[in-house]
Amino acid sequence: AQRVTQPEKLLSVFKGAPVELKCNYSYSGSPELFWYVQYSRQRLQLLLRHISRESIKGFTADLNKGETSFHLKKPFAQEEDSAMYYCALSYAGGTSYGKLTFGQGTILTVHP
Amino acid sequence: KAGVTQTPRYLIKTRGQQVTLSCSPISGHRSVSWYQQTPGQGLQFLFEYFSETQRNKGNFPGRFSGRQFSNSRSEMNVSTLELGDSALYLCASSPYTDTQYFGPGTRLTVL
Numbered sequence: 001a002q003r004v005t006q007p008e009k010l011l012s013v014f015k016g017a018p019v020e021l022k023c024n025y026s027y028s029g030s031p032e033l034f035w036y037v038q039y040s041r042q043r044l045q046l047l048l049r050h051i052s053r054e055s056i057k058g059f060t061a062d063l064n065k066g067e068t069s070f071h072l073k074k075p076f077a078q079e080e081d082s083a084m085y086y087c088a089l090s091y092a093g094g095t096s097y098g099k100l101t102f103g104q105g106t107i108l109t110v111h112p
Numbered sequence: 113k114a115g116v117t118q119t120p121r122y123l124i125k126t127r128g129q130q131v132t133l134s135c136s137p138i139s140g141h142r143s144v145s146w147y148q149q150t151p152g153q154g155l156q157f158l159f160e161y162f163s164e165t166q167r168n169k170g171n172f173p174g175r176f177s178g179r180q181f182s183n184s185r186s187e188m189n190v191s192t193l194e195l196g197d198s199a200l201y202l203c204a205s206s207p208y209t210d211t212q213y214f215g216p217g218t219r220l221t222v223l
Contacts, residue, residue: 034211043115044202044214086155097167098145098160100204100212105154 006103023087116215137205144186
């Protein structure tokens with residue numbers, strides 16, 4: 001079965017410092033990986049997906065199939081980056097319709 | 113386009129009652145997925161509907177059910193409520209791609 005692991009429940013950094021939120025997954029096929037973010041009192045929203053290879057709000061994530069990881073990185077954290085971040089996985093296949101498997105989330109706090 | 117909307121935003125019920133939650137997807141989106149979010153279990157997939165058909169179901173008891181209408185609006189129903197059903201219920205809509213767009217959720221409290 002597919003699984004997503006975010007090993008850090010809490011992550012604190014200072015403004016301007018680099019930040020990396022870790023995500024590891026287990027799935028034998030070709031998954032699609034996503035990062036979702038939830039700011040305080042806002043709905044869950046897509047930050048980026050690996051297939052688009054975009055940089056959103058300065059964040060990037062590279063899919064490493066060898067290490068089964070999809071870590072989220074930003075070189076210089078800002079206070080407005082403070083939020084809950086979820087890594088999620090979906091996969092092609094008849095039993096996967098509409099299903100995202102989420103990690104437990106990482107609360108990022110950026111201190112001034 | 114307007115985002116995904118969910119009604120009601122808050123509900124308080126007692127054990128044994130049933131509840132119906134509603135979700136209106138983004139215009140043009142035909143897939144609607146439902147998730148349960150709790151502090152202990154995180155985000156868990158309930159089911160997905162596409163063109164009025166349930167295509168996928170998560171590991172939840174039969175007390176959890178749903179349906180989708182011809183305009184893609186979806187409802188989920190929980191019968192015989194238990195204390196453990198207290199959660200934030202999220203709905204997400206999607207076009208043909210895997211990207212899902214989430215609603216604000218319905219906060220259900222079971223007393």
